Amino acid sequence: MLVVLSFVLPLAVWAIVSYVPWIWHPLVHVTDPGGVDYFMTGMDVDRAVFAKEAANAAKAGLKLPQGYRVNPLYFQPPHAVAKAFYTAFTTPPRLPTEPWLHESLGHSIRTIMWGFIASSIFGVPLGILCGTYRFFAKLQEPFVEFFRYLPAPAFGALCVAILGIDDAPKIAIIFIGTFFQQVLVIANTVRKVDPALIEAAETLGARGWRLLTQVVVPAAITDIYTDMRILLGWAWTYLIVAEVVGTMSGITYFINQQARYRHFDNVYAAIGMIGIIGLACDMMLAWLATVIFPWKRRTRKAVLTPHRKYTAPESAAMVEKSSEGPGASSSATSAANLVGESGGAIAREA
């Protein structure tokens, strides 16, 4: 229920701003220019300008301009965006060389997957080693710690110079953006493995390499998996900067192109699609986790759960009642006395 509401609430706000004419709608869409020279039918002008020109026209005895209030073009109503979700896929690109939307999306997903997979191939084992052995932590972490502060997009020009203008520099930027975080986050997760489990394994005869593969990795794997889900989300944010490097490509190219054509409904739809793909991907991974980690109990959604409701202690209510008059029960009176004597004392029923 709340899950539905979490989407319905922002959508409702969007719909209200879009459809209720007296909320925002800062422009006037001119339907009849009247006596104003530079007004044209279909033009959007600022409300204040429209009012001024209308007043001028009235003063001059000219025909009054006509129009109705609208939101700016870049603020598209829900129905237009909803329609664009479908039409953006069916509309052929303006130029034959341009990709269709599904091609753009496919390109983006490919880029992100290659970047993320390349990063994980190195990042996950290195993170596990850093978390397990002091030697690797000392050897790697200071440098990784330094490197992760260097913003990945800063390497854009360098990546293009080295790797050319196609997909390679984009994948490299996603790699740089993900890898260094990945090492640190996973090392940290591995360090949280319960030391008692390792001690237990040692008393059962586990040693060295097997301690790592049979105890440390399985003990941390569910949390590493969760880390990876979060890191994949970060990779999407790097995607957008990566795609402007070299020749613009993928979904970013599509968004830019559509904005240039002033098809803002398509822009919203494309941005929405990134969200939908991300969410769907995450939900699929979450479901997959329940299949591959059957021992994992459901994760806690919130620190405080509603059934742990705090109810005011009865004595507090009784103090209130007895303070109205002396006719209350003896224990209540004594509680009231206590409060009267020492102010904020702890009143508890005997």
Added chain:
Amino acid sequence: MSFAPLKLPDYHEQSPEVAARFRRIRERPVVLKVRDLHKTFGANGSGHIAFEKMSLDVHRREFICIIGPSGCGKSTFIRIVAGLEDASGGEILIDGHPVSGPGPDRGMVFQGYTLFPWRTVKHNVMFGLEMRGKDSSTADVEARQWLDMVGLGKFENAYPHELSGGMKQRVAIARALANEPRILLMDEPFGALDALTRCKMQSYLMQIWKKVEVTVLFITHDLEEACYLADRIVVMGVNPGRVLEVIENPMPRPRSTEQLLSPEFLALKHRLDELIHGPAGTEEEKLPVIKLTEAGDEVE
């Protein structure tokens, strides 16, 4: 109100059967020999003393309880024997061979279960067998036997989080025993369980110990638990951690819960109480008198 204390026998008094049993135990070979073991925390042995030099011979199939208040170093002692911590000096011999570092010859059961959550109950028991290089079909068969012995054969495919605390601890015992250790080290294994479950677990442990060729070193701070389980009880004191007395338990075996009302039991418990909490009649530490509540009738 005053009351006359019960006339209790001396805890040194042993019935002929019990005395004969202790003679037999002393004749058995020594499994664990601890010589002048001591531990000091901090650099160069300058810091806090965990426990002073202590020596102990544990004979084959003997059940030893170490009892003492918190901070007496009993947990540190057993962890050193297990090889999980280093001693500051002294030596530990298993069957006459010095040991260092943890090993499967000293099985350990911890207070906090420490089952591997990603393995089913059966695979938990199989862990040690796999580490010792047994092939999986042999390990499988053996693990089932151990689980049947602790009465959890039905739960072999359950995951640890599906079990109650007592059941988890039985799996942990089966897992430690599956390695056929020379000595089973138990560090307050029932400390996290509720009183009823703890009683049951003590009885299970007695039954298991009867069936399995194993020597037990058991840490507890529960006097009755020590009296009920142990052959000998090592009583430790604090500041600094040291052995106060090693008591031969005068209660005959097999033991039952009815014996917890016998004079031998009361005498033993009384003595342990004296050793740990000081002689009877010692002033209790009084809390400062601060009154926050007022009630019609005073709580005595």
